[in-house]
Amino acid sequence: MPALPDGWDLLKLLATSLAVGLLVGLERERNPAAKAGLRTFALTALLGCLTAMLQQSTQAPWLLAAGLVLVGIMMVASHAQERDAQADPGTTTVVAIALTYLFGALIWHGHTAVAVPLAIVTTSLLYFKAELRGVSQHITRRDLISILQFGVLSMIVLPLLPDRGYGPYGALNPHQIWLMVVLIAGVSLAGYLALRIAGPRHGAALVGIFGGVVSSTATTLAYARRHRESPSHLAMARLVIVLASTVVPVRIALLAAITAPAMLPALAPALALGALCGALSALWIWRHSGKAQAEVPMPEVANPTELRASLTFGALYGGVMLLSSWFAHAFGSTGLYGLALVSGLSDVDAITLSSLRLVFLDKLGQSQAVTAIVIALCANMGLKLLVCGMVGGAALARQVAVSLSLVTCGIVLGWVAA
Numbered sequence: 001m002p003a004l005p006d007g008w009d010l011l012k013l014l015a016t017s018l019a020v021g022l023l024v025g026l027e028r029e030r031n032p033a034a035k036a037g038l039r040t041f042a043l044t045a046l047l048g049c050l051t052a053m054l055q056q057s058t059q060a061p062w063l064l065a066a067g068l069v070l071v072g073i074m075m076v077a078s079h080a081q082e083r084d085a086q087a088d089p090g091t092t093t094v095v096a097i098a099l100t101y102l103f104g105a106l107i108w109h110g111h112t113a114v115a116v117p118l119a120i121v122t123t124s125l126l127y128f129k130a131e132l133r134g135v136s137q138h139i140t141r142r143d144l145i146s147i148l149q150f151g152v153l154s155m156i157v158l159p160l161l162p163d164r165g166y167g168p169y170g171a172l173n174p175h176q177i178w179l180m181v182v183l184i185a186g187v188s189l190a191g192y193l194a195l196r197i198a199g200p201r202h203g204a205a206l207v208g209i210f211g212g213v214v215s216s217t218a219t220t221l222a223y224a225r226r227h228r229e230s231p232s233h234l235a236m237a238r239l240v241i242v243l244a245s246t247v248v249p250v251r252i253a254l255l256a257a258i259t260a261p262a263m264l265p266a267l268a269p270a271l272a273l274g275a276l277c278g279a280l281s282a283l284w285i286w287r288h289s290g291k292a293q294a295e296v297p298m299p300e301v302a303n304p305t306e307l308r309a310s311l312t313f314g315a316l317y318g319g320v321m322l323l324s325s326w327f328a329h330a331f332g333s334t335g336l337y338g339l340a341l342v343s344g345l346s347d348v349d350a351i352t353l354s355s356l357r358l359v360f361l362d363k364l365g366q367s368q369a370v371t372a373i374v375i376a377l378c379a380n381m382g383l384k385l386l387v388c389g390m391v392g393g394a395a396l397a398r399q400v401a402v403s404l405s406l407v408t409c410g411i412v413l414g415w416v417a418a
Contacts, residue, residue, distance in 0.1 A: 014049060016112055017104040020119040021045025024100050027126045028093060041100050044071060048104025056108075064105055071101050096126060146306075150189050153310055154182045168326065172318055180353050181314045183258060187251065188214050205286065208243025213251060219244040220384045224392030237396060239285050242403040245384055246278025248377065249411065252352055260356040266370050270414035274377070277410030281403040316347055321354040325363060336364070336372050344376030345383045351376045374415045381408045 025041025051067040054060070075094045099122055106115040163175035191213025211219030220241045227237040249271040256264050320343055327335030336355075343351040355372045358364035381404045389397035 017049035045104040048101035052105040052108035208240040212244035212247030273414030274411035340372040344379030
C-alpha cells in the first residue's frame with residue numbers, strides 16, 4: 001500500500017479540495033432556488049477528498065462509491081421536500097454537488113491538474129445559464145442537423161475508413177482524406193454556428209470574421225452582390241470583405257497548428273504579418289467609414305457539414321494530394337508551385353493540407369511547402385479582388401484593392417524575411 005501524505009502535503013490537498021468546493025459553491029450561493037450553497041459545496045469537496053483517503057488507507061474500493069450515493073440521496077431528498085410543483089427540481093445542483101465530491105476525490109489521488117480546470121468549467125456552465133439558454137434559442141433545426149451531420153462524419157464514417165495509401169505514390173489515404181474533411185468541416189461549422197448565433201445585429205465586424213471562418217470567398221461574393229444592389233453600403237461591404245480575407249491567414253495557421261505543429265514556426269512570419277496588415281487596414285476602414293451599420297445582411301453560406309460539401313472537399317483534397325505528389329515527383333518544386341497557384345484560386349485549404357501532408361511523408365521540404373502555401377494565399381487574394389470587380393463593380397474593387405494588396409504584401413514580406 002503506498003504511503004499516505006502527511007503534514008503540509010496533506011494540508012495542501014485538503015485546502016485545494018476546499019477551494020474547489022468554495023469555487024463551485026460561490027456560484028450556487030447566488031441562486032436562491034439552489035438547495036446547496038457555499039458551505040455545502042465546500043464540505044462536499046472535503047468529504048470527497050477524505051473518503052478517497054479512507055478508501056486508500058483501508059483498501060476498501062466501495063467507500064468512494066458509497067459516499068457518492070449518500071451525497072446524491074441527501075440532495076434528492078432535500079428537493080423532494082419541495083411542495084411547489086412549479087419549483088426548480090434542482091437537477092443541475094444535484095449533478096454539480098456530485099461532481100464536486102468527485103473533484104475532491106480526484107485531488108486526493110493526485111489529479112489536481114484535472115480537477116481544478118473541470119471545476120472552473122463547471123462553475124462557468126452554472127454561471128452562464130442565461131447566455132447558454134440564449135444560444136440554444138438561436139440554434140435552428142438546420143443548425144442542429146449540421147451538428148448531427150458533423151457527428152456522423154467524425155464518429156461513424158471516419159473510423160470505418162482504411163488508414164493506408166492507395167493509388168500512385170500511395171497518395172490516396174481514405175482515412176487521412178476524410179480526417180481532413182472532418183477538420184475543415186469542424187472549423188467551418190464553428191464559424192457557421194457563431195455566425196448564426198451572432199446574427200447580423202452585432203455589426204459588420206463579427207459578420208466579416210465569422211464569415212471568413214466559414215468561407216471567405218462566399219462572404220466576398222455575397223457582399224460584392226450586396227454592394228451592387230445597394231451602392232450606399234460600400235463601407236459595410238468593404239469592411240466585411242477585408243475582415244473575411246484577413247481571417248484566411250489565421251485559419252491557415254490554425255490548420256497548421258492542428259495537423260503539423262512543427263511547420264508553424266516556418267509559416268508564422270508570413271501568416272502573422274499578412275493578418276496584421278489586414279487587421280490594421282480593417283481598423284482604418286472601420287474608423288473612417290462614418291457610422292457603421294449596426295445591422296448587416298447575413299452572407300449566404302452553405303452548411304459546411306452537408307454530405308455534398310464534404311464529398312466535394314474530399315474529392316478536391318484527394319485530387320490536389322495526388323497531383324501534388326505527381327508534380328513534386330515529375331517536375332519538382334516548379335510543378336507544385338503551379339498547382340498551388342491554380343488551387344489557391346478555388347480553395348486554399350486543400351493545397352495547404354496536402355503540402356503539410358507531403359512534408360510529414362518526407363516527400364516535400366518545409367521551405368517548398370511554405371512557398372506553395374504563400375503562392376496559394378496570394379492567388380486567393382487576387383481571386384477576391386477579381387470577384388469584387390466583376391460582381392461588385394469598379395468602385396468596390398478600387399476600395400478593396402488597397403487592403404487586399406496590403407495583406408498580400410504582408411504575406412510576401414513575412415515569407416521573404418523568414
